[in-house]
Amino acid sequence: MDTRLLFCFAVLTGVQHGEVRAEHVRWEIADGGNGHWYEVFQGPTDSYFNGVQRVINWPEAQLNAQAQGGYLATVTSSEENEFVFSLTDSPSNWQTDGIGNYFGAWLGAFQEPETQDPTAGWQWITGEPFAFANWHPGEPNDLFGQIDENRIAFFASESSTGQRSAFWNDEQATRLIVTAYVVEYVPEPTSLAVALASLFACSQFRLSVMNQIGERGIK
Numbered sequence: 001m002d003t004r005l006l007f008c009f010a011v012l013t014g015v016q017h018g019e020v021r022a023e024h025v026r027w028e029i030a031d032g033g034n035g036h037w038y039e040v041f042q043g044p045t046d047s048y049f050n051g052v053q054r055v056i057n058w059p060e061a062q063l064n065a066q067a068q069g070g071y072l073a074t075v076t077s078s079e080e081n082e083f084v085f086s087l088t089d090s091p092s093n094w095q096t097d098g099i100g101n102y103f104g105a106w107l108g109a110f111q112e113p114e115t116q117d118p119t120a121g122w123q124w125i126t127g128e129p130f131a132f133a134n135w136h137p138g139e140p141n142d143l144f145g146q147i148d149e150n151r152i153a154f155f156a157s158e159s160s161t162g163q164r165s166a167f168w169n170d171e172q173a174t175r176l177i178v179t180a181y182v183v184e185y186v187p188e189p190t191s192l193a194v195a196l197a198s199l200f201a202c203s204q205f206r207l208s209v210m211n212q213i214g215e216r217g218i219k
């Protein structure tokens with residue numbers, strides 16, 4: 001078969017390839033969003049620490065996010081925060097330490113290790129400006145100055161914000177209490193354009209084949 005025909009066949013039958021999976025949720029531009037896709041994951045079924053199943057630390061969560069083709073969600077506005085939190089707002093994505101603290105999903109923020117001021121130097125892993133923050137009352141606190149907490153996860157305190165909230169806590173990167181993480185995906189901007197251009201090329205090719213047939217006549 002002509003390689004161009006093969007290519008056209010591949011394009012026409014393979015447009016679905018690489019499409020975002022159904023469990024992804026898009027923050028629609030029509031709804032004031034950025035058009036990105038988001039997905040909540042939980043830690044491995046066989047991970048277990050201190051009575052909590054599916055625990056995962058921040059570095060592993062980020063590695064998994066990258067393996068999925070995304071990154072831990074970067075939450076750069078109150079609107080994005082509400083949207084991302086809403087995806088995680090179910091008991092299965094939260095764990096308690098048994099003394100009134102509730103730990104939600106990891107987000108894609110970090111602070112250089114050993115930063116003395118718990119509020120200083122926060123960055124998003126994408127390099128987007130860290131201009132918005134939604135700290136829980138009393139956070140970030142490096143656990144009252146005792147531990148270098150340099151990552152961010154959703155957090156709630158039963159006495160003040162209930163069992164789930166859109167507030168953030170600074171948390172140790174390697175701590176095993178968080179069981180969920182949110183992956184953000186930027187859609188491939190060229191995929192649709194490539195498909196459309198390919199379809200146009202295919203239709204042009206088909207026209208030229210038809211013209212050649214017309215010129216030669218069908219025998």
Ligand SMILES: [Ca+2]
Nearest residue numbers: 073074075076
């Ligand atoms: Ca983002």
Ligand SMILES: [Ca+2]
Nearest residue numbers: 141142143170
């Ligand atoms: Ca903290």
